Amino acid sequence: MPGKRTYRLAILFTALLVASASAALAQTPAREFINPSGLTRPTGYTHVVVAADHRTAYVAGQVAFDSTGKVVGVGDFQAQAEQVFTNLRVALASVGASFRDVVKTTTFITDLKNLPVLRETRARYFDATHPPANSLIPVTTLARPDLLLEVEAVVDLSTGRQR
Numbered sequence: 001m002p003g004k005r006t007y008r009l010a011i012l013f014t015a016l017l018v019a020s021a022s023a024a025l026a027q028t029p030a031r032e033f034i035n036p037s038g039l040t041r042p043t044g045y046t047h048v049v050v051a052a053d054h055r056t057a058y059v060a061g062q063v064a065f066d067s068t069g070k071v072v073g074v075g076d077f078q079a080q081a082e083q084v085f086t087n088l089r090v091a092l093a094s095v096g097a098s099f100r101d102v103v104k105t106t107t108f109i110t111d112l113k114n115l116p117v118l119r120e121t122r123a124r125y126f127d128a129t130h131p132p133a134n135s136l137i138p139v140t141t142l143a144r145p146d147l148l149l150e151v152e153a154v155v156d157l158s159t160g161r162q163r
Helices: 002-027 077-093 112-125
Strands: 032-034 048-050 056-062 102-109 133-138 149-156
Touching (some): 077 112, 102 112
Parallel strands (some): 102 133
Antiparallel strands (some): 032 048, 048 056, 102 149
């Protein structure tokens, strides 16, 4: 009977679809959550998250903490800026990336009078001919009152990682 045969084929086809979808989901790579040594131990967040497709990484806002969580350069914007970019370098290295791979930054600054120092510091880390997109956001305070600067980043990993 053609009706029973069609029904059986439909059941078989549905079973194959479900099985192949399950196999595809099982093979989907997971996101990576990385807290690199050399950065302070985070509370309630992750320093670096790599997307499931391994093409993009998101670096949480880096501030002027040393590896023990102590603020570096209290009251000294230049010292804090150097520590922030040092921490960014550590975060980037944890996924085999460098400042050349950064495509977007968001910068939070507590006093715009420090903008010239920030620009000079950034210029030492990013390629002047191809700097990343950036949003500069003045804020009244950061996570701790002694912090003057925070920078987060989006990283393009599509050129291959060195891990």
